[in-house]
Amino acid sequence: DAKTTQPPSMDCAEGRAANLPCNHSTISGNEYVYWYRQIHSQGPQYIIHGLKNNETNEMASLIITEDRKSSTLILPHATLRDTAVYYCIVPNDYKLSFGAGTTVTVRA
Amino acid sequence: DSGVTQTPKHLITATGQRVTLRCSPRSGDLSVYWYQQSLDQGLQFLIQYYNGEERAKGNILERFSAQQFPDLHSELNLSSLELGDSALYFCASSATSGGPKSYEQYFGPGTRLTVT
Numbered sequence: 001d002a003k004t005t006q007p008p009s010m011d012c013a014e015g016r017a018a019n020l021p022c023n024h025s026t027i028s029g030n031e032y033v034y035w036y037r038q039i040h041s042q043g044p045q046y047i048i049h050g051l052k053n054n055e056t057n058e059m060a061s062l063i064i065t066e067d068r069k070s071s072t073l074i075l076p077h078a079t080l081r082d083t084a085v086y087y088c089i090v091p092n093d094y095k096l097s098f099g100a101g102t103t104v105t106v107r108a
Numbered sequence: 109d110s111g112v113t114q115t116p117k118h119l120i121t122a123t124g125q126r127v128t129l130r131c132s133p134r135s136g137d138l139s140v141y142w143y144q145q146s147l148d149q150g151l152q153f154l155i156q157y158y159n160g161e162e163r164a165k166g167n168i169l170e171r172f173s174a175q176q177f178p179d180l181h182s183e184l185n186l187s188s189l190e191l192g193d194s195a196l197y198f199c200a201s202s203a204t205s206g207g208p209k210s211y212e213q214y215f216g217p218g219t220r221l222t223v224t
Contacts, residue, residue, distance in 0.1 A: 032208050032211065034211050034212075038151075041196065041218070042217065042218070043110065043112070043198050043200070043215030043216050043217050043218055044151065044198070044200075044213075044215045045110070045215065046212055046213060046214060046215075049208065049211065049212065051208075089211075091211045093164065094156055094163055094164035094205065094206065094210065095141070095153040095156065095164055095166055096141075096153060096211060096213060097153065098150060098151035098152075099150070100150065
């Protein structure tokens with residue numbers, strides 16, 4: 001898998017947007033970026049994925065830079081229930097490889 | 109609720125024993141994946157099945173085996189259990205094998221295995 005780098009932790013105020021960065025400078029032209037999150041000891045949850053265009057769904061937005069070397073996951077209005085570990089993954093070979101992720105704490 | 113079910117939710121057993129974990133994928137999904145999450149190793153891919161056939165193997169020990177049945181449910185068998193096998197075991201499913209949709213995986217709630 002293309003290596004991804006994420007900050008280990010970040011805090012966010014409830015109701016504000018949370019912007020989660022991810023670097024994937026070795027990504028190749030046909031590799032997608034996926035985001036998952038895991039709320040404490042629950043199964044990981046798929047959030048969104050993209051190739052080169054910005055993507056939005058009911059959970060989040062994904063902004064991928066033009067050179068595709070980095071991306072940002074945006075949670076538009078963070079709630080306490082968004083407190084979780086967020087994983088940025090560039091997969092191949094049939095599997096998802098979860099790194100350490102970013103621990104996001106949403107504070108009231 | 110992801111639509112993926114796993115049983116049992118908790119399992120406590122002794123070293124040397126054998127256990128079977130069960131997973132039912134989301135309706136319509138043909139691929140099933142097994143992952144192990146331990147405190148020191150993080151979330152690790154073990155094995156994938158697609159429509160009954162093994163498709164990919166990760167860091168799965170020889171003491172572990174899996175299969176996917178014609179009704180698409182899957183079982184993960186863990187034998188000669190050691191203390192270090194204590195972990196959360198997750199099953200995930202996806203609609204396809206290979207391609208972007210295969211990485212859109214839906215995870216079950218997990219089985220917590222404790223080996224004493």
